[in-house]
Amino acid sequence: MKADPLSKAHYSIAAVSKLSGVSCHTLRVWERRYGFPVPERLESGHRRYPAQQVDLICQVARRCQCGGSIAQHIAEARAGHPPPPPIDQTPPVTSQRTSELIDTLQRADARTAEVIYEHLTTGLAPAEIANAILTPALTEAGERLFRNDCSIVEERLATMFLLRKLAALVDDAQRANSSPLGRVIVFVMQGDRHEGGALMLSLALELAGWRSLFLGADLPIREVQRGIDRWKPVAVGVSLSLSRNIRKRFDELESLHGAPIFVGGRSLLNYQGLARQCGFGVVRGPAIPNVGRYLEELVGRGRQNNHCRVCIAPETTGHPLDDTQAEEFSEWHTNDAMKPDSQTDLTS
Numbered sequence: 196m197k198a199d200p201l202s203k204a205h206y207s208i209a210a211v212s213k214l215s216g217v218s219c220h221t222l223r224v225w226e227r228r229y230g231f232p233v234p235e236r237l238e239s240g241h242r243r244y245p246a247q248q249v250d251l252i253c254q255v256a257r258r259c260q261c262g263g264s265i266a267q268h269i270a271e272a273r274a275g276h277p278p279p280p281p282i283d284q285t286p287p288v289t290s291q292r293t294s295e296l297i298d299t300l301q302r303a304d305a306r307t308a309e310v311i312y313e314h315l316t317t318g319l320a321p322a323e324i325a326n327a328i329l330t331p332a333l334t335e336a337g338e339r340l341f342r343n344d345c346s347i348v349e350e351r352l353a354t355m356f357l358l359r360k361l362a363a364l365v366d367d368a369q370r371a372n373s374s375p376l377g378r379v380i381v382f383v384m385q386g387d388r389h390e391g392g393a394l395m396l397s398l399a400l401e402l403a404g405w406r407s408l409f410l411g412a413d414l415p416i417r418e419v420q421r422g423i424d425r426w427k428p429v430a431v432g433v434s435l436s437l438s439r440n441i442r443k444r445f446d447e448l449e450s451l452h453g454a455p456i457f458v459g460g461r462s463l464l465n466y467q468g469l470a471r472q473c474g475f476g477v478v479r480g481p482a483i484p485n486v487g488r489y490l491e492e493l494v495g496r497g498r499q500n501n502h503c504r505v506c507i508a509p510e511t512t513g514h515p516l517d518d519t520q521a522e523e524f525s526e527w528h529t530n531d532a533m534k535p536d537s538q539t540d541l542t543s
Contacts, residue, residue, distance in 0.1 A: 205243035218464035300353040322483040368401035375406035377429035383412035392434030392460045403487025416447045423453040435460035
């Protein structure tokens with residue numbers, strides 16, 4: 196395998212976006228406006244972010260939840276000032292121990308992998324396991340494949356192990372959720388086989404007291420409509436992992452009727468404006484606890500507007516923005532309808 200000295204422990208802009216919750220567009224704006232973050236560049240021109248830079252980006256994102264100037268937050272993070280306590284759990288950069296777990300899985304050493312996983316998760320609540328262990332590990336496994344640091348079968352072996360652990364958390368949460376508040380259909384659209392985001396959404400729903408009707412991946416939209424007609428869910432949640440043909444996917448979702456629709460997932464960070472234009476609720480990560488907050492708001496608004504087809508809750512960012520931050524944060528809420536729909540846009 197060809198070694199790239201720049202690729203080791205470096206993350207693409209898409210991976211950084213998923214880990215930090217900051218959109219690819221916003222990361223580029225910050226780089227241009229504030230000289231932060233400072234990615235390295237491959238010969239192709241694509242950005243690569245060292246782990247230290249990703250950690251600083253996560254700190255800045257956490258600070259922004261508390262209001263204030265983005266420029267000040269960046270300066271404080273760079274100066275090493277400790278960040279405030281997190282309002283929501285933000286997945287940390289993949290730890291050395293988590294990387295060891297993936298190394299072990301890719302060697303097909305299942306017994307040792309189980310020991311490492313048990314050590315990593317001992318004493319953690321399900322939400323902490325999902326946010327602090329499984330999400331970064333799944334991201335790291337995908338990044339290794341993207342960097343050609345592993346083969347497809349090695350990535351698949353690691354990913355399947357992690358997804359089984361996530362599914363087990365969902366099963367445990369469902370058994371504990373004996374009196375659910377209502378049903379929510381969760382699925383992945385036809386052509387997309389990435390189940391991780393939908394499983395995470397299901398876990399968030401069950402932990403918040405709702406019943407997830409998880410329909411899996413690669414599901415035709417007509418089948419979702421049949422589920423809505425049969426089960427009368429409170430809402431429909433869609434995990435979007437692929438950015439290709441996003442406009443077409445939104446058009447398909449617009450054909451659904453009978454329940455409010457909300458969308459989330461790693462590709463949505465770059466298309467929030469377009470999603471809102473189409474009438475969908477937007478839930479940004481982490482799914483735990485933001486999905487629960489969203490549904491509380493959704494149901495409350497639904498009671499006030501009994502016949503409203505889609506009730507959109509405000510984006511869950513922890514605290515409202517003041518005037519200064521709202522101006523500097525406008526890129527987070529920009530209309531993305533004219534952005535290029537290409538893989539280059541997500542990885543450069």
